[in-house]
Amino acid sequence: GEQVEQRPPHLSVREGDSAVITCTYTDPNSYYFFWYKQEPGASLQLLMKVFSSTEINEGQGFTVLLNKKDKRLSLNLTAAHPGDSAAYFCAVRNNNNAPRFGAGTKLSVKP
Amino acid sequence: NSKVIQTPRYLVKGQGQKAKMRCIPEKGHPVVFWYQQNKNNEFKFLINFQNQEVLQQIDMTEKRFSAECPSNSPCSLEIQSSEAGDSALYLCASRSPWEPNTGQLYFGEGSKLTVL
Numbered sequence: 001g002e003q004v005e006q007r008p009p010h011l012s013v014r015e016g017d018s019a020v021i022t023c024t025y026t027d028p029n030s031y032y033f034f035w036y037k038q039e040p041g042a043s044l045q046l047l048m049k050v051f052s053s054t055e056i057n058e059g060q061g062f063t064v065l066l067n068k069k070d071k072r073l074s075l076n077l078t079a080a081h082p083g084d085s086a087a088y089f090c091a092v093r094n095n096n097n098a099p100r101f102g103a104g105t106k107l108s109v110k111p
Numbered sequence: 112n113s114k115v116i117q118t119p120r121y122l123v124k125g126q127g128q129k130a131k132m133r134c135i136p137e138k139g140h141p142v143v144f145w146y147q148q149n150k151n152n153e154f155k156f157l158i159n160f161q162n163q164e165v166l167q168q169i170d171m172t173e174k175r176f177s178a179e180c181p182s183n184s185p186c187s188l189e190i191q192s193s194e195a196g197d198s199a200l201y202l203c204a205s206r207s208p209w210e211p212n213t214g215q216l217y218f219g220e221g222s223k224l225t226v227l
Contacts, residue, residue, distance in 0.1 A: 032214050043115070044202070044218040087152060093214040098144055098167060101154035 002027035004092050006102025014110055019077040021105045023090035033066060034091040035075050080109040115219035117203050123225045124193045131189040132222040134203030142206040143180050144216060145188050147199045193226045
């Protein structure tokens, strides 16, 4: 079946450093892409959703890049702070199916 | 705070026992999803509903789970005979009717099942 691969599984950075998480997907009919943040004991919170017509999206303290040619989606936290420590998940959807999730990246930001 | 309410937060069952989890989707959201998140954080889609009708489900769900979303009652997911491999976080999510195309999901905090 279609796959969503997320890397790295664990990431540790210093406060102020950037942190990059990448997902690659196989379904060429993927049109909707999501990044979620999950803090311990809490539900998944949507960080950003992007559609196939957009390539670069900026949020508060992060940028999401979509490269449809390479089937690659990335989340770049530009200046990480300890409050960013959490698990991050990408999700990919085509028109017909439930979103497929990556296996997550556990980010640790040290002061 | 999540507006998708899942109960119980934790449940512990012995092998062979039934395990039932409930979910109240966000008000007005007609589509409900269940995912299983294992200890490696991997998500497995289990089933989804539109109103009371099943839209999609995987083979495992059809064979071993009982799920429903009755009108005016919480949705439920029940494992008929728990196995050790069912130990996981079960996440319920709902989808807004105003975003049918994007598929953005709103998640509950999950029910953590431990099968001894």
